[in-house]
Amino acid sequence: MAQVSTQAQAAVRPVEVARELRPERHISWWHLVVYIFLAIFTITSIGPLVFTIISSFKSMSEVLAFPPTIIPRLWIWTNYATVLADQDFLRWILNVFIYAAAAMVLNVIFSSMAGYALSRLNFPGRNIIFLVTLAVMMIPLAVTLIPKFLIINNLHLVNTYLALILPAMAQPFSVFIMVQFMKGLPKELEESAMIDGATTWRTFYQVILPQVRPALTAVAILTFQGAWNDFIWPLVVLGTRNMYTLPLGLFFFKSAHYTEYNLMLASSMFNTIPILVLFFIFQRYFIEGAVSSGVKG
Amino acid sequence: MATEPVGSSLASAPPLTAEGRQRLMRGLQGKPKRLGRETLTAYLFLAPYLFVLLVFLIFVALYGLGLSLFKVDIGFTTPEFVGLQNYQRLFEQLFTNPGLSLFWISMVNILKFVIAVVIGQTILALILAMILQATIFGRGIFRTIFYIPAVTSSVATALIFLWLYNPDGLINYLLSLVHINGPDWLNDPLFALPSLMLLNIWTTAASFMIYFLAALQDLPRELLEASSVDGANRFQTFRHITVPLLRPTIFLVVALGTIGCFQMFDQAKFMTNGGPLNSTLTPMLEIYNAAFQDSHFGLAAAMSVILFIIIFVVTIIQRRLIEPSASNR
Numbered sequence: 001m002a003q004v005s006t007q008a009q010a011a012v013r014p015v016e017v018a019r020e021l022r023p024e025r026h027i028s029w030w031h032l033v034v035y036i037f038l039a040i041f042t043i044t045s046i047g048p049l050v051f052t053i054i055s056s057f058k059s060m061s062e063v064l065a066f067p068p069t070i071i072p073r074l075w076i077w078t079n080y081a082t083v084l085a086d087q088d089f090l091r092w093i094l095n096v097f098i099y100a101a102a103a104m105v106l107n108v109i110f111s112s113m114a115g116y117a118l119s120r121l122n123f124p125g126r127n128i129i130f131l132v133t134l135a136v137m138m139i140p141l142a143v144t145l146i147p148k149f150l151i152i153n154n155l156h157l158v159n160t161y162l163a164l165i166l167p168a169m170a171q172p173f174s175v176f177i178m179v180q181f182m183k184g185l186p187k188e189l190e191e192s193a194m195i196d197g198a199t200t201w202r203t204f205y206q207v208i209l210p211q212v213r214p215a216l217t218a219v220a221i222l223t224f225q226g227a228w229n230d231f232i233w234p235l236v237v238l239g240t241r242n243m244y245t246l247p248l249g250l251f252f253f254k255s256a257h258y259t260e261y262n263l264m265l266a267s268s269m270f271n272t273i274p275i276l277v278l279f280f281i282f283q284r285y286f287i288e289g290a291v292s293s294g295v296k297g
Numbered sequence: 298m299a300t301e302p303v304g305s306s307l308a309s310a311p312p313l314t315a316e317g318r319q320r321l322m323r324g325l326q327g328k329p330k331r332l333g334r335e336t337l338t339a340y341l342f343l344a345p346y347l348f349v350l351l352v353f354l355i356f357v358a359l360y361g362l363g364l365s366l367f368k369v370d371i372g373f374t375t376p377e378f379v380g381l382q383n384y385q386r387l388f389e390q391l392f393t394n395p396g397l398s399l400f401w402i403s404m405v406n407i408l409k410f411v412i413a414v415v416i417g418q419t420i421l422a423l424i425l426a427m428i429l430q431a432t433i434f435g436r437g438i439f440r441t442i443f444y445i446p447a448v449t450s451s452v453a454t455a456l457i458f459l460w461l462y463n464p465d466g467l468i469n470y471l472l473s474l475v476h477i478n479g480p481d482w483l484n485d486p487l488f489a490l491p492s493l494m495l496l497n498i499w500t501t502a503a504s505f506m507i508y509f510l511a512a513l514q515d516l517p518r519e520l521l522e523a524s525s526v527d528g529a530n531r532f533q534t535f536r537h538i539t540v541p542l543l544r545p546t547i548f549l550v551v552a553l554g555t556i557g558c559f560q561m562f563d564q565a566k567f568m569t570n571g572g573p574l575n576s577t578l579t580p581m582l583e584i585y586n587a588a589f590q591d592s593h594f595g596l597a598a599a600m601s602v603i604l605f606i607i608i609f610v611v612t613i614i615q616r617r618l619i620e621p622s623a624s625n626r
Contacts, residue, residue: 030531034431038439041425045443045503051467052457066465067473106345114346123336129343129350136354140608142560142581142601146588147360148353153371167353170346200338229450231563232581236589247452251567254456261460268456272449279448283441286448290504291511 049272056080056265063262079266083253088241092249093270098161099234099245100227103168107223108216110170115178116204120190130179133172141232149236159239168227174219177289181215182208218289221282225275246271364598371594383599400600402575403583404607406490410579411558411611413494414501419550421502423543426509427535440510447504451563458496459483459568483569486576493564493577501557505550512546513539548619552612559608580604 051070055063056079058072083089117123118130148167157163185208193203209216234245244252250267257263279286340347365384368377390398395405425443429436446454461467462482469479482492516539524534540547562581565571571578571586580600588597 030431034428037424037428038432041428042439042442044499045445048454048457048461049445049449052460055460063460064463064465067470068467110345110349113342117339117342121335121339121342123339126339129347132350132355136350136358139354139358140556140560140605142584142608143361143605144354144357145581146584146594146597146601147357147364149588150360150364150369150371150594151352151357167349170349172350172354175346200335200342204342225448229452231450231452231567232585235566236585247450250452250456254459254567261463264456265460268453271453275448275450276445279445280441283444287440287444287507290447291507 052265053269056262056269058262060260060262063265076262079262080269083263083267083270086253088244088249089253089267089270091242092244092246095161095243095249096228096245096247099164099168099230100224102161102165103227104220104224106165106169107171107174108220111174111219112178112209112212112216113204114170114175115182116208118175119179119182120185120204120208121200133175133179137172137176145232145236152237158237159243163237164227164230164234164245167233168223171223174223177215177219178212181212185211214285214288217282218285221278221285222289224278225286228275229271361598361601364595365602367595369594370592373592376595379595383596384603386596387599387603399575399578399586400580400583403571403578403580406575406577407559407561407579410490410494410497410561411555413491414497414558415551415554417494417498418502418505418554419547421498422505422550423509423547425502425506426513429506429510430513443506444503446500446502447507449500451500452567454496454500455564455567458492458564462492484573486574489569489573489577493561493568496564497558497561501554505554508546508550509543512543516542544620548616551615551619555611555615556608559604559611 054071057075057077058069058079059074059076062069062072062074118126118133152158152163152166157166189207189211190203193207198206229247230245231247231251234248235251238244238248241249241252250271253267254264366378366380368374368379368382387398387400391401395401429440429443432439463469464479464481464484468482472479480488482488520538520542521534524538529537560581561579562585565577565579565582566585569577571582581604584597584600584604587593587600
């Protein structure tokens with residue numbers, strides 16, 4: 001700081017004088033750098049994915065050709081047909097969809113209910129529950145994974161949808177997001193609803209929820225994405241091939257077709273494309289949700 | 298399930314405004330009763346969340362702690378209390394021959410991994426955010442593009458990079474263009490862990506970029522303008538104005554990155570399964586193996602407690618280093 005200000009005092013006049021001349025050259029040089037970096041990072045960000053999408057239409061020999069071809073010499077659809085012909089592949093897609101959809105719906109309902117109670121109602125224990133919510137967000141998965149499995153095992157829920165859905169149906173980070181959004185709403189909302197004789201449930205459902213739609217969308221999307229991409233928990237609690245979710249199925253599909261990269265690339269698309277589509281539609285919520293769950297936490 | 302709390306609250310309240318107001322007044326006077334009711338309503342709203350919180354988070358964490366004091370192999374023998382023996386066993390390995398202990402090998406691996414990935418992802422995320430901040434046309438589009446690696450699932454990217462890291466894959470082809478003979482990335486003990494580091498930096502930098510972008514947009518514009526009026530160049534402004542103001546965000550990114558990296562599992566399991574020669578064995582993978590392959594659930598729980606303590610201590614040290622003022626408060 002000190003350096004800057006002494007330099008600055010000495011430089012005040014020259015800068016004033018040079019101002020009309022310097023910016024143009026300076027800005028164009030700076031912008032050139034910015035756009036070079038933009039180009040580089042664009043290639044590194046979407047290059048692998050775009051190359052994979054294109055290559056998933058290549059034949060087995062071409063997908064490993066050296067030097068690699070960019071555009072397939074021959075577009076082949078059979079990779080996708082072969083992947084889908086695997087006896088359980090469609091079932092894996094269905095399984096992961098059930099997991100992600102159920103987790104999403106339940107988590108949106110339950111965490112918004114909890115968020116409502118924690119932000120809008122007065123009751124003993126409120127602060128403790130909120131503090132505990134903050135604290136458990138810090139507990140790493142490493143600590144909970146094994147005991148969580150043992151509980152599921154004791155409940156005889158191993159290899160069921162419930163094993164996947166139960167722990168995911170109300171998540172602290174979602175409750176936290178809901179509290180953050182709801183506590184800022186004006187108190188008059190409930191007062192007028194109460195004067196009109198609305199029950200607490202109706203106040204919540206018809207007055208509060210419509211006010212926090214962006215938060216609901218963000219929670220819904222993040223939960224869906226989390227379950228859709230989840231690998232470790234399904235690996236731990238699912239046992240039979242027909243119950244696998246898609247990421248887990250892909251793991252075993254990969255082991256079975258170890259050298260057939262054309263099939264592996266095609267199979268990975270089933271995991272990637274749905275989330276990408278969601279992302280392009282709801283990208284604002286993806287990004288805002290990610291920020292609000294992290295920055296304020 | 299979802300309609301459960303309806304009846305409990307003020308269900309009998311009539312819809313008329315005047316009467317409603319009367320009820321409200323009565324309600325305000327009879328405070329204790331109303332508080333009781335509100336408490337009941339609140340807990341009904343909270344019930345499903347409290348169930349998950351108590352069972353799958355609090356109880357589970359305590360259970361894990363207790364489990365580490367037992368010898369548990371589900372299905373074979375009954376759990377046996379062994380005190381601190383699981384810990385003792387792990388620390389004996391550390392002090393006698395850590396090079397033979399899979400757990401401590403995995404710890405060394407993950408320390409290297411955390412240092413490289415956290416530094417890499419933080420710097421890359423900051424660069425990405427600064428580049429976006431400096432972009433005038435198409436900032437939104439580039440933000441979307443840069444964010445894509447963060448959206449793609451770890452399993453899908455693992456599959457994609459298995460192919461790219463292949464000895465005849467794209468990465469070695471690009472290296473051959475500058476006359477470098479690329480290694481067999483994932484099958485070479487020297488290069489397997491760095492391969493996973495690069496992949497992780499690639500996926501996580503994109504998500505942390507968003508934090509920096511949000512923080513950069515909140516920086517007081519006057520301060521930045523003042524510094525450039527004072528004749529500071531871009532680098533000086535960055536070094537003396539931007540970085541100090543970003544300290545809280547840098548800490549957040551470093552802390553979240555550290556916590557995430559310490560628990561790296563997906564790629565290690567999916568791409569290399571800990572190999573070659575245990576060079577990509579991570580603590581999470583070793584915990585998983587100890588529990589689900591060797592049926593040493595108690596030992597695995599002890600490993601996770603040690604891992605948790607290490608994560609916790611490292612995070613606190615980071616806070617001291619990055620935000621000295623905040624930790625003195």
